[in-house]
Amino acid sequence: MNKMRRTNTFSVRKLPGFPAIAILCFAMLYAPIVVLVGYSFNAGSSLALWEGFSWHWYYAAWQNDQVQTAALLSVVVAVQASLYSTILATMAALGTTRTRPYRGQTAIYTMINQPLMVPEIVTAVALLICFAVIKQATDYRGLIYLVLAHTAFCIPFAYLPIRARLEDMDKSLETAAADLYATPWRCFKKVTLPLMWPGILAGAMLAFVISLDDVVITEFVKAPGQDTLPTYMLGQIRRAVTPEMNAISTALLAVSIIMVSLMFILSRKKSRE
Amino acid sequence: MGNTTSIAINQVSKKFGHGKNLVLALDDVSVEIEENEFFTLLGPSGCGKTTLLRLIAGFEHPSSGHIQLHGEEISHLPPFKRPVNTVFQSYALFPHMTVAENIGFGLTMQDKPTGEIADTINKMLQLVQMEDLRDRRTDQISGGQQQRVALARALAPRPRVLLLDEPLSALDYKLRKGMQIELKRLQHETGITFIFVTHDQEEALTMSDRVAVMNNGRILQVGSPHQIYNHPAERFVADFIGDTNFLTAELLECGEGESLLKLPSGKTVRSGQPEAAVNGTVHIAIRPEQASLTDDLIDADLQGKISNVVYSGSDTQYHIDLPDSEEFVVRMQNRGTLNVNWQAGQKIGVNIESGAVQILRN
Ligand SMILES: Nc1ncnc2c1ncn2[C@@H]1O[C@H](COP(=O)(O)OP(=O)(O)OP(=O)(O)O)[C@@H](O)[C@H]1O
Numbered sequence: 365m366n367k368m369r370r371t372n373t374f375s376v377r378k379l380p381g382f383p384a385i386a387i388l389c390f391a392m393l394y395a396p397i398v399v400l401v402g403y404s405f406n407a408g409s410s411l412a413l414w415e416g417f418s419w420h421w422y423y424a425a426w427q428n429d430q431v432q433t434a435a436l437l438s439v440v441v442a443v444q445a446s447l448y449s450t451i452l453a454t455m456a457a458l459g460t461t462r463t464r465p466y467r468g469q470t471a472i473y474t475m476i477n478q479p480l481m482v483p484e485i486v487t488a489v490a491l492l493i494c495f496a497v498i499k500q501a502t503d504y505r506g507l508i509y510l511v512l513a514h515t516a517f518c519i520p521f522a523y524l525p526i527r528a529r530l531e532d533m534d535k536s537l538e539t540a541a542a543d544l545y546a547t548p549w550r551c552f553k554k555v556t557l558p559l560m561w562p563g564i565l566a567g568a569m570l571a572f573v574i575s576l577d578d579v580v581i582t583e584f585v586k587a588p589g590q591d592t593l594p595t596y597m598l599g600q601i602r603r604a605v606t607p608e609m610n611a612i613s614t615a616l617l618a619v620s621i622i623m624v625s626l627m628f629i630l631s632r633k634k635s636r637e
Numbered sequence: 638m639g640n641t642t643s644i645a646i647n648q649v650s651k652k653f654g655h656g657k658n659l660v661l662a663l664d665d666v667s668v669e670i671e672e673n674e675f676f677t678l679l680g681p682s683g684c685g686k687t688t689l690l691r692l693i694a695g696f697e698h699p700s701s702g703h704i705q706l707h708g709e710e711i712s713h714l715p716p717f718k719r720p721v722n723t724v725f726q727s728y729a730l731f732p733h734m735t736v737a738e739n740i741g742f743g744l745t746m747q748d749k750p751t752g753e754i755a756d757t758i759n760k761m762l763q764l765v766q767m768e769d770l771r772d773r774r775t776d777q778i779s780g781g782q783q784q785r786v787a788l789a790r791a792l793a794p795r796p797r798v799l800l801l802d803e804p805l806s807a808l809d810y811k812l813r814k815g816m817q818i819e820l821k822r823l824q825h826e827t828g829i830t831f832i833f834v835t836h837d838q839e840e841a842l843t844m845s846d847r848v849a850v851m852n853n854g855r856i857l858q859v860g861s862p863h864q865i866y867n868h869p870a871e872r873f874v875a876d877f878i879g880d881t882n883f884l885t886a887e888l889l890e891c892g893e894g895e896s897l898l899k900l901p902s903g904k905t906v907r908s909g910q911p912e913a914a915v916n917g918t919v920h921i922a923i924r925p926e927q928a929s930l931t932d933d934l935i936d937a938d939l940q941g942k943i944s945n946v947v948y949s950g951s952d953t954q955y956h957i958d959l960p961d962s963e964e965f966v967v968r969m970q971n972r973g974t975l976n977v978n979w980q981a982g983q984k985i986g987v988n989i990e991s992g993a994v995q996i997l998r999n
């Protein structure tokens with residue numbers, strides 16, 4: 365039955381030139397990254413001339429005080445933003461899947477995902493203006509603004525995997541727990557939370573990677589001296605470009621790949637259950 | 638069997654949705670279920686069986702009416718405050734817990750002492766013969782084993798009433814037969830009231846102390862399997878359970894416990910007293926195995942022509958065209974070569990056993 369349907373449907377893979385186009389697309393996507401990673405190991409300081417293999421630029425980046433400070437700030441912001449956004453996203457996901465259907469549910473769903481649709485630059489300008497007003501009024505200028513901004517745009521990314529996980533979950537499990545004398549709170553603690561845990565972890569990791577990677581909003585919101593790794597790199601590239609940038613980029617890429625792989629493993633675990 | 642009432646359902650109705658989408662899932666249902674009883678709700682898909690169970694468990698609340706447990710009103714209580722447990726059709730075992738943890742869940746939630754929980758888990762594992770699999774995860778055991786874990790989990794807190802929603806429907810024929818016997822044994826050993834849902838009439842008849850036949854959100858008849866089968870009160874009940882012939886007849890006399898009917902053929906037969914007041918033309922039901930064929934056309938209760946002969950091993954079904962065009966089926970056991978000489982096209986008489994005629998309400 366399945367097989368028959370497959371042979372009858374339109375298959376894009378049978379179109380003439382499909383393999384060539386596919387290969388071209390992959391090349392466009394990955395060739396620059398391969399070049400970037402390759403030249404991060406260049407012994408010389410040119411971005412175009414290969415002068416032999418070396419760890420030199422990684423060492424240089426590691427020794428660079430500014431890089432260290434920016435990297436630390438990136439991690440501090442990403443950890444906080446992913447933590448707060450995951451907590452909020454978890455509550456939002458529970459509120460949109462674990463209640464009786466109510467009016468305006470779709471509207472709320474859309475609103476939670478709004479940051480995915482609004483151009484980032486618009487959010488950035490809005491936050492800049494908003495925070496400027498608050499800074500004026502309170503005279504407080506800490507890291508809090510950056511953390512708040514990151515938390516806000518990370519929420520939908522954390523929300524999506526958690527919601528997907530909750531929707532996959534058999535609702536009769538919670539009914540069964542209630543039938544077996546679990547009060548709503550204990551039902552949540554003993555059944556809902558353990559089962560949604562992989563979704564929460566996946567959401568947190570996605571939020572972490574998204575926060576780590578952000579340039580536009582950070583650039584607008586940050587106070588002087590509050591450079592994250594991406595904004596530091598942006599600043600450097602305006603001046604002189606050395607393979608040090610390649611090395612930092614490659615390190616960031618490695619972190620992202622590790623996070624995404626972990627997320628993939630977690631979601632695999634989920635589908636096996 | 639005790640005679641105290643366990644669950645009393647009193648004029649319960651349940652509506653879902655409103656306006657154009659209004660569904661009346663239960664329509665003024667009243668029934669009393671006795672303690673230690675194996676009570677079955679039987680009916681076609683969508684007749685409201687699950688809804689009635691969910692109301693008793695507390696997952697839904699009645700739109701009107703009352704539900705009492707041992708004389709106490711429970712319709713306002715949440716599920717976790719009712720001493721009633723459910724075996725779900727999908728089993729709903731907790732995938733992040735072992736077999737033993739699943740079974741102990743209810744007791745843990747009741748904050749029973751650890752020692753007692755461990756003892757009960759062991760007893761339950763023994764009861765459902767699953768001692769070897771106690772530390773398995775529930776997704777690593779077979780469907781029949783999951784079914785037994787679900788049963789043990791629901792029995793462990795020793796509820797007053799156990800609700801079972803088509804627990805056997807996902808099992809294959811052989812396993813189902815085995816589980817039917819096991820369920821009866823468990824009910825007997827634990828002395829807990831079982832309310833069992835099925836749409837399999839054979840299952841209902843073999844397992845139950847009493848059966849309630851439902852249709853369209855209403856309970857049509859409650860009685861022992863024998864009563865339901867032999868004395869169906871309504872056409873739907875007679876039709877839903879087993880094969881039945883329907884005829885119309887003239888009610889001549891209606892006396893104390895007995896009535897006299899005139900069949901379309903002009904012959905008269907006796908029957909029990911009708912369940913409800915009826916007069917004039919009545920509908921009657923006759924089971925195929927409670928009639929027999931005869932060559933004696935003159936004295937037979939009905940006359941017709943054999944239209945079809947269906948041989949099915951232990952018995953043979955004769956389809957007979959009656960003069961007023963209704964078809965009548967007679968099922969006769971095959972004993973040796975006694976009745977192999979009746980063939981399609983042949984004129985034949987039908988005799989109806991005494992007590993076989995059942996007058997229907999509609
Ligand atoms: N939550 C609900 N919302 C709306 N209608 C419902 C809901 N639950 C049940 N119904 C309707 O109520 C009626 C009875 O449903 P119920 O599930 O009790 O049937 P059932 O006898 O258990 O059937 P089955 O044998 O198929 O399980 C059906 O018409 C069903 O569509």
Ligand SMILES: [Mg+2]
Binds near residue numbers: 688
């Ligand atoms: Mg049902």
